[in-house]
Amino acid sequence: MFVSILLCNCPILMSKSNRLLKFYRDPLGVLKRRVISMSEQIRFAAGSDYRTTDYWKYRHELFGFDLRGVGDKTKSHQENVRLLEQGARVLLNSCRKAAVAFDRSTVLDIGCGTGHFTKVLQQNGVTNYLGIDIVDTLFEELRTRFPCYRFQQHDISAKPLEGTYDVILAMDVLQHITDETKFCYALANIKSHLSPSGVVIISTYLGSSRRENFYLVRRPLEVFQTAFAGFTINEPTKYAESFVFSIRHGTAACLH
CATH class of the missing domain: 3.40.50.150 (Vaccinia Virus protein VP39)
Structure with missing residues (x-):
């Protein structure tokens, strides 16, 4: 119970706990998303900025009207x-x-x-x-x-x-x-x-x-x-x- 209370009242611990839970539930999915994110950063990042138009064109073409294209791509369309x-x-x-x-x-x-x-x-x-x-x-x-x-x-x-x-x-x-x-x-x-x-x-x-x-x-x-x-x-x-x-x-x- 103490651990639950601590997690609920500490955003940092709660965030880490959520990430661990996601990894536990879908380790391959988490690793796949991490690799994709790293490849996107290499492809589109540019110093303190990024190639904005190219990145969002890529997202829109990849997902179309699936809301992962404009929303949280770690979640499903329905989420x-x-x-x-x-x-x-x-x-x-x-x-x-x-x-x-x-x-x-x-x-x-x-x-x-x-x-x-x-x-x-x-x-x-x-x-x-x-x-x-x-x-x-x-x-x-x-x-x-x-x-x-x-x-x-x-x-x-x-x-x-x-x-x-x-x-x-x-x-x-x-x-x-x-x-x-x-x-x-x-x-x-x-x-x-x-x-x-x-x-x-x-x-x-x-x-x-x-x-x-x-x-x-x-x-x-x-x-x-x-x-x-x-x-x-x-x-x-x-x-x-x-x-x-x-x-x-x-x-x-x-x-x-």
Whole structure:
């Protein structure tokens, strides 16, 4: 019992315990994933950055609309579906708190990927939608599935956006911008194209600054508070490994 209590109250021990349990259940699978990860790092890593477009094109071509392509590739498609369904509930709750009127809002979905959140937005009445992604691998099928929506290839860490938007979503995207200069550019890009009454909804890894692997960086909330000084940032809500929070114009005190 003491060991169970210790594990439950110590994230580091719990994380190690989970990894050991996964190895015990599927040793060959764990070793295979480790070898693949090492080969991907050799192939795509580039100093403190990585070949972003090439990597995500590879992921999209490898998995297609299987959610391992944009989600946690160590989990199954169905496990990723359940995680993203949880993320969708948190997203919609954040939008309700921000009084978002979907049917009257211009929506920008950064990193639209397989269109999981595109479908959520469609089901909630969004008509004016633009989905952007660093690669266009899945766009042909997305345009078939969502004929009234627009999709464009765009890298927010390298090229300015066009227009302004009432709702800007960046769901599990920003942690994959590992270069700090590009990351700061992406945040400034988002801020510059938010309408005066608009809201940004972000889902990302939060915590002490740490590079989890070659394509994923964890950053503290303070980074976003600095980038969006003078804006209101609500208290983050956890889902899976990510935290969801909204940002909007205003000088109300930021919550921690």
